[in-house]
Amino acid sequence: MHELKLTPNFGREADAFYAELISAQAGLTDEAAADWLARLTLILCNHIGDRKVLREAFALASERHD
Secondary structure: OOOOOOOOOOHHHHHHHHHHHHHHOOOOOHHHHHHHHHHHHHHHHHHHOOHHHHHHHHHHHHOOOO
């Protein structure tokens, strides 16, 4: 089993990745963007496939940082 990786993992490509993520949703309505993100989430969860890691990610995503 693996643990959720929380350290930055994109190196010098972080800004380029963020730009690609935003660009992939360009022109979508809020509803279409939410659907796209849901599909992406399911695809990546399937790729990860480790339920322990996914539960850790779910818990982290549920934390509020207001």
